[in-house]
Amino acid sequence: MKRSKSLKLALMGATILTMSACDNTEDTAAIFKDVDECAQFEGENLDQCRQGWEQAAEEHVRTAPKYTSIAECQADFGEEQCEQAPQQTSSGGSVFMPMMMGYMMGSMLANGTRSNVATQPLYRSKDDPKTFRTGDNQKVSTKTGVQPVPSTVTKAPSTKTSTVRRGGFGTTAARTSTSSRSYGG
Amino acid sequence: MIRISIQERENWQELAKEVGFQFHTIDGEKYWDESACYRFTLEQIEQDIEDPTAELEQMCFQAVDRVINDESLMEKLAIPQPYWDYVRSSWQNRERNLYGRMDFSYDGKSPAKLLEYNADTPTSLYESAAFQWVWMEQAMEQGLIPPDCDQFNSIHEQLISAFRAMEIDGTLHMAACQGSLEDEGTVLYLEECATQAHVKTHFIHMEEIGIDADGRLTDLQDNVITNLFKLYPWEWMMREEFGEAMPTSGVTFIEPAWKTILSNKGILPVLWEMFEGHPNLLPSYFMEDAHKLTGGFAKKPIYSREGAGVSLHENGQTLEEVKGPYGEEGHIVQALHPLPVFEGNHAVIGSWLVASQPSGIGIREDNSAITKDTSRFVPHVIRE
Numbered sequence: 001m002k003r004s005k006s007l008k009l010a011l012m013g014a015t016i017l018t019m020s021a022c023d024n025t026e027d028t029a030a031i032f033k034d035v036d037e038c039a040q041f042e043g044e045n046l047d048q049c050r051q052g053w054e055q056a057a058e059e060h061v062r063t064a065p066k067y068t069s070i071a072e073c074q075a076d077f078g079e080e081q082c083e084q085a086p087q088q089t090s091s092g093g094s095v096f097m098p099m100m101m102g103y104m105m106g107s108m109l110a111n112g113t114r115s116n117v118a119t120q121p122l123y124r125s126k127d128d129p130k131t132f133r134t135g136d137n138q139k140v141s142t143k144t145g146v147q148p149v150p151s152t153v154t155k156a157p158s159t160k161t162s163t164v165r166r167g168g169f170g171t172t173a174a175r176t177s178t179s180s181r182s183y184g185g
Numbered sequence: 186m187i188r189i190s191i192q193e194r195e196n197w198q199e200l201a202k203e204v205g206f207q208f209h210t211i212d213g214e215k216y217w218d219e220s221a222c223y224r225f226t227l228e229q230i231e232q233d234i235e236d237p238t239a240e241l242e243q244m245c246f247q248a249v250d251r252v253i254n255d256e257s258l259m260e261k262l263a264i265p266q267p268y269w270d271y272v273r274s275s276w277q278n279r280e281r282n283l284y285g286r287m288d289f290s291y292d293g294k295s296p297a298k299l300l301e302y303n304a305d306t307p308t309s310l311y312e313s314a315a316f317q318w319v320w321m322e323q324a325m326e327q328g329l330i331p332p333d334c335d336q337f338n339s340i341h342e343q344l345i346s347a348f349r350a351m352e353i354d355g356t357l358h359m360a361a362c363q364g365s366l367e368d369e370g371t372v373l374y375l376e377e378c379a380t381q382a383h384v385k386t387h388f389i390h391m392e393e394i395g396i397d398a399d400g401r402l403t404d405l406q407d408n409v410i411t412n413l414f415k416l417y418p419w420e421w422m423m424r425e426e427f428g429e430a431m432p433t434s435g436v437t438f439i440e441p442a443w444k445t446i447l448s449n450k451g452i453l454p455v456l457w458e459m460f461e462g463h464p465n466l467l468p469s470y471f472m473e474d475a476h477k478l479t480g481g482f483a484k485k486p487i488y489s490r491e492g493a494g495v496s497l498h499e500n501g502q503t504l505e506e507v508k509g510p511y512g513e514e515g516h517i518v519q520a521l522h523p524l525p526v527f528e529g530n531h532a533v534i535g536s537w538l539v540a541s542q543p544s545g546i547g548i549r550e551d552n553s554a555i556t557k558d559t560s561r562f563v564p565h566v567i568r569e
Contacts, residue, residue: 001335002227002230002335002336002337002338002339002545002567003318003321003335003336003337003338003339003545004314004318004338004339004340004341004342005342007315007318007319007341008381009204009205009315009374009377065406065407066407088398089398090398136408137406152385155355155385156355158355158356158408158409158411159401159408159409159411160407160408160409161397161398161399161401161403161407161408161409162397162398162407163395163396163397163403163407164395164396164397164398165395165396166392166393166394166395166396167392167426168394168395168396168425168426168427168428168430169391169392169394169417169422169425169426169427169428170362170363170390170391170392170417170425171425171426172418172421172424172425173362173391173417173421174392182308182365182367182368182371182490182491182558
């Protein structure tokens, strides 16, 4: 047979719901608001809790949403919820980011390793303060402790920065044609 | 290879709407045309299209090797000098490629001739990979064609495994230009394939891409872009404002930068010089050697898409010409090898490669000798 054996189109068609339903896998994650809460949890110890926290705090600098004004940051995360980031803009201006409100890591397994969850900071937004969110603004959970979470939130979040300019691509297409229906070919 | 008139599926417009195939009719003109199909034998497919496609791809790799090591060729291909090292290292690092489409003139009897290789931004992918496949399954089910047909089309499966093999770390941003339903449809389809390979995707328009203080590319949420599929030509990106940021942006591009050598019409004279007389190649020359061609020829801009700027000449006369905005970077000439005509339709075969493996074909017909963006897509079957 010279053709594909099956073909499933979920995003483009009406079958999108069935597709995402069977793709909903979960991971077990440990979520804590700080080192103390972690250390009190059965199966965790202070050293490991601190280690996880430090790793998440490092990720925090890289993956927290970035703002060039504190007001913009506060609009998303609330008063007193933002701090200055170590990064600077190209002109030497300050960069702001929300404070880390908790952290997520893999749950402790019997063999002393953790389940496959990228250790990362968690945030709470102003309009939904009960929910922990990842640096990529994905909802994780409203509670702390060891629990199942969607596997879509357990990957390492992307690096955040502040954009200084947009529109530097696409100018040739705009100049080249208004009649062509594709810029590929 | 024959053209057969057949009955259309009754509900195909509704189905097209349902599965997101929005550009089946363009400006009131039919683009998807299932009132006919082409029938091939397995031998025609395997010996005349699939095998030559695989062989030409290997020849193309040798040609890339040749070009990156020859600055005069980099110049002839109009690759901007500041990007030479970048293009070279993308090849030397064996950056993975996703897909490409070789266009052949083939009549079912004589060897298929490579007209050009759209190696960077090929479209008509969705209709080849998916809608054509669904058409055949349904047409067999509805008794419109015999029930034992096959099709040269594993593009969909191959795309998913290609995305899987790329082992993409983090999010894959996928970009098309604003205002092209066809390009957005193509990217949406590829997003679908990537998702099925468990790659996390994020769509963005080319125009929306930003840059940060360190020269990294960003999306609208200020995420740093680390993997970017772009349905947008390398030669344009290299000449645009953010172009100079690309080599140090840390982005893995799909297609990789070395594809700019293959999607360039200048590769055709390079191939001819290296493999003169190969049955699947047409004599081709840069303009300075154009006198070496006797007989009719096609003149093509080094950078050109959808037939724009191409003209056909014979006996001192211009047979046909498509106006277009391309050509300032120079032209090549290629011996004239007119497309076969089936009941008044000039048919070109697009032979798809996924991760450099031949994976299927799509046929476009035009009323004139140059295939343009007004051509029609006609499905095919394999049956003895």
